[in-house]
Amino acid sequence: MTDFMSYLVLGITRGSMYALIALGYTLVYGVLQLINFAHSEVFMSGAFGSYAIVHLLVGDGKGTPAWAVPFVLIAGILSGAITAAAIAWTLERVAYRPLRKRGAPKLAFLISAIGASFFLSQLAGKLFGRLTSNSFPAFWDQNHIIFHLFGAPVRTLQIVIVGSAVVMMLFLDRLVSSTKLGRSIRAVSEDAPTAALMGIDIDKTISRTFIIGGLLGGAAGFLFGLNFSLGNTMGFLPGVKAFAAAVLGGIGNIRGAMIGGLVLGIVENMVPVVHIDTSWTDVVAFVVLVLVLMFRPTGILGERLGRAA
Amino acid sequence: MRTRSLAKIAAIGIAGALALTACSNSSSPSGTGLGGGGSSSNTSNKTYKIGFQGALSGDNQQLGINEINSVNLAVDEANQKGDLGFKLEVLKSDDGGTADKAPAAAALLIQDTAVLGVVGPIFSGPTSATGKTYAAANMGLISPSATNATLTSSGFTTFHRIVPTDGVEGTQAAEWLAKKNKKVFVVDDTSVYGKGVADVVAKTLQGKGVSVTRQGVAATTQDYGAIAQTVTSSGATAMFYGGYDAQAALFAKALTASGFKGLRVTGNGGKSTVFTSGSGAAGNGWYFSCGCQDATTAPEAKAFNDAYTAKYNTPPSTYSPEAYDAANALIDAYKTAVAAGNPTRQSVEDAISKLDYKGITTEVKFASNGEVAQATVNLYEQKDGKIVQLGNILQQS
Numbered sequence A: 001m002t003d004f005m006s007y008l009v010l011g012i013t014r015g016s017m018y019a020l021i022a023l024g025y026t027l028v029y030g031v032l033q034l035i036n037f038a039h040s041e042v043f044m045s046g047a048f049g050s051y052a053i054v055h056l057l058v059g060d061g062k063g064t065p066a067w068a069v070p071f072v073l074i075a076g077i078l079s080g081a082i083t084a085a086a087i088a089w090t091l092e093r094v095a096y097r098p099l100r101k102r103g104a105p106k107l108a109f110l111i112s113a114i115g116a117s118f119f120l121s122q123l124a125g126k127l128f129g130r131l132t133s134n135s136f137p138a139f140w141d142q143n144h145i146i147f148h149l150f151g152a153p154v155r156t157l158q159i160v161i162v163g164s165a166v167v168m169m170l171f172l173d174r175l176v177s178s179t180k181l182g183r184s185i186r187a188v189s190e191d192a193p194t195a196a197l198m199g200i201d202i203d204k205t206i207s208r209t210f211i212i213g214g215l216l217g218g219a220a221g222f223l224f225g226l227n228f229s230l231g232n233t234m235g236f237l238p239g240v241k242a243f244a245a246a247v248l249g250g251i252g253n254i255r256g257a258m259i260g261g262l263v264l265g266i267v268e269n270m271v272p273v274v275h276i277d278t279s280w281t282d283v284v285a286f287v288v289l290v291l292v293l294m295f296r297p298t299g300i301l302g303e304r305l306g307r308a309a
Numbered sequence B: 001m002r003t004r005s006l007a008k009i010a011a012i013g014i015a016g017a018l019a020l021t022a023c024s025n026s027s028s029p030s031g032t033g034l035g036g037g038g039s040s041s042n043t044s045n046k047t048y049k050i051g052f053q054g055a056l057s058g059d060n061q062q063l064g065i066n067e068i069n070s071v072n073l074a075v076d077e078a079n080q081k082g083d084l085g086f087k088l089e090v091l092k093s094d095d096g097g098t099a100d101k102a103p104a105a106a107a108l109l110i111q112d113t114a115v116l117g118v119v120g121p122i123f124s125g126p127t128s129a130t131g132k133t134y135a136a137a138n139m140g141l142i143s144p145s146a147t148n149a150t151l152t153s154s155g156f157t158t159f160h161r162i163v164p165t166d167g168v169e170g171t172q173a174a175e176w177l178a179k180k181n182k183k184v185f186v187v188d189d190t191s192v193y194g195k196g197v198a199d200v201v202a203k204t205l206q207g208k209g210v211s212v213t214r215q216g217v218a219a220t221t222q223d224y225g226a227i228a229q230t231v232t233s234s235g236a237t238a239m240f241y242g243g244y245d246a247q248a249a250l251f252a253k254a255l256t257a258s259g260f261k262g263l264r265v266t267g268n269g270g271k272s273t274v275f276t277s278g279s280g281a282a283g284n285g286w287y288f289s290c291g292c293q294d295a296t297t298a299p300e301a302k303a304f305n306d307a308y309t310a311k312y313n314t315p316p317s318t319y320s321p322e323a324y325d326a327a328n329a330l331i332d333a334y335k336t337a338v339a340a341g342n343p344t345r346q347s348v349e350d351a352i353s354k355l356d357y358k359g360i361t362t363e364v365k366f367a368s369n370g371e372v373a374q375a376t377v378n379l380y381e382q383k384d385g386k387i388v389q390l391g392n393i394l395q396q397s
Helices: A002-030 A039-058 A066-101 A106-128 A156-178 A178-189 A194-198 A202-228 A236-249 A254-268 A276-293 B001-037 B061-081 B102-111 B122-136 B148-151 B166-182 B192-207 B223-232 B245-257 B273-283 B298-313 B319-340 B347-354
Strands: A145-149 A153-154 B047-052 B086-092 B115-119 B140-144 B159-163 B183-188 B211-216 B238-242 B261-265 B286-290 B377-383 B384-391
Touching: A002 A039, A002 A066, A002 A153, A002 A178, A002 A202, A002 A236, A002 A254, A002 B223, A039 A066, A039 A202, A039 A236, A039 A276, A039 B001, A066 A106, A145 A276, A145 B159, A153 A156, A156 A178, A156 A202, A156 A254, A156 B166, A178 A202, A194 A202, A202 B319, A236 A254, A236 B140, A254 B223, A276 B211, A276 B238, B001 B061, B001 B286, B047 B061, B047 B102, B047 B122, B047 B319, B061 B286, B061 B298, B061 B319, B061 B384, B086 B102, B102 B122, B102 B223, B115 B319, B115 B347, B122 B148, B122 B159, B140 B298, B140 B319, B140 B347, B148 B159, B166 B238, B166 B261, B183 B192, B183 B223, B192 B238, B211 B223, B223 B245, B238 B245, B245 B261, B245 B273, B261 B377, B273 B286, B273 B377, B273 B384, B319 B347
Parallel strands: B047 B086, B047 B115, B115 B140, B140 B159, B183 B211, B183 B238, B238 B261, B261 B286
Antiparallel strands: A145 A153, B286 B377, B377 B384
16 A cells, blocks of 8 residues: 555646646647647756756855745746746747748648757757756755655655646646636637637737747646756656547647646556566556557547547 | 778777877887987887777766877887887777777777787676787787676687676675675676676575575666665675666665665675765765775885876876786787797787786786686775775775
């Protein structure tokens, strides 16, 4: 039981990060019906952006007073989110909008996305080196056990990750369902030409959707880097996983992306529980994905473009 | 495609040529000084080149840099001593540490007729890819760091190495682990190196009656939470990881997070500053088995350590002393071949086979298959963010 709970805690932690990234895929798919394959690099740039700020604030991390830790964490999340949002906005301007204006076929967007993805990843490699295991300065005791959940230790870092992910997702949910921006995002998702006739500025809406996706992805980049490591190739795998999570939950469906991310994270961490070698993790995860899609081809919650949830 | 690879070779060639001019510029004043000193100017005009093939770019370039620095140092010292009777230069060739770039790197060295022998290739993958080519060219190889066990049984007739194989290293590491542990968790990164050494460790441990749990984690993994939890829950008193430094660092952090209290051990692939900086405090208490020597602490290596530090402003690191020995041993073979008159690649290769050179890490003397006759595996431990040598692993309790 204790073991099971320990794996579950790990799974929820990993799943929350997948969910944050998956939201970026799903939001953009909603408004443009295209998969933004460069989103994994938006996530990566968020990690680097927050690293720069956190490093600036705490140096090598030694002697950071306890009262400063929450502020450093908030600064990390914000700087990651803002960097990534800036990259996402630029990406839309440079890689997608010119194609959209000229009415390029869908395939062209895909190639443009892959090109942008390579560009960003290699650029980060050139700028920051190609080490895959950079880590944030150790400015706090992130493995301190706060409480036990059915015998499984729950640590500060896990609480920070899950807590901030939940807050951001609640915020997003409210934003999409009950603000003017949310309404225009939904309108563009449902029927872009009609939305334009109703006086919604499509370009602006798309641009802002990229920014929201970038904010969430960048925050996830910071949390991911804090938990594991950061490097110029860090985006690829979580990107693929989060895309899978978005499909699992129902692409274009915001709550679906959240659930898909959580489910995928938990499934991946449950592999050792059933005594399967951990090298089978990805195999098991994608078998589950295929099985779900066989029975629910549109994902767990189904594709529900243009609706609040 | 063809033009592109040609361009690449040309680029490497130009880089090599630039490096050579830089070398000759710095060495020419001392060269003329020697000529004026009255040594036989006839033979000292003759220049031979020592080839070097290794990773000088890419993810694993640090090892290559550690080694080429030593080779350059050895050659500079030999030139300055003035008793060579000929001049030496280094021709370096970058294989990026990967097998697919290795053939072009080897071709660059083989094409230059002044190259009579090579230090390298420094990695196992590039060695497998080029061993046959070098053998066909009769080019003698002394590798300071290619440790895959099969290299000396693959028909690479001119291949020699001065380090013990992963097989030897894994066996001795397992014997050390078996002294105190009855239950060991063995994890590998599913790479050729990692799985190879982990297999040897697991097999040796089982042979000694130790209970072994075996799992693999792909080297692309970023989240080691699940496997770390599995290791901790298994109740094993020790864990051996077969894999490379960057991944080992992530694993180290996850193991600490999951509260694992047992012994943590990895092989030569994990012992580096990449591990130290990546793992931070979580790396303290990790042990490393390595058929290599720490030049900053070993008394035999004091002179080398001083000279290296003075020249490069950084202390020698992993495999630097081995590369220094390999280069000096090769220079020794050149001397023998030159003394016999009309040196060729074949005569240098013959001289390598008959070498008996006392180096700082080991006695360079090869068995007929190219393995070094005597090789020591050392045990290392990370203490306070620094990896320190504890000594011969056979003598550790």
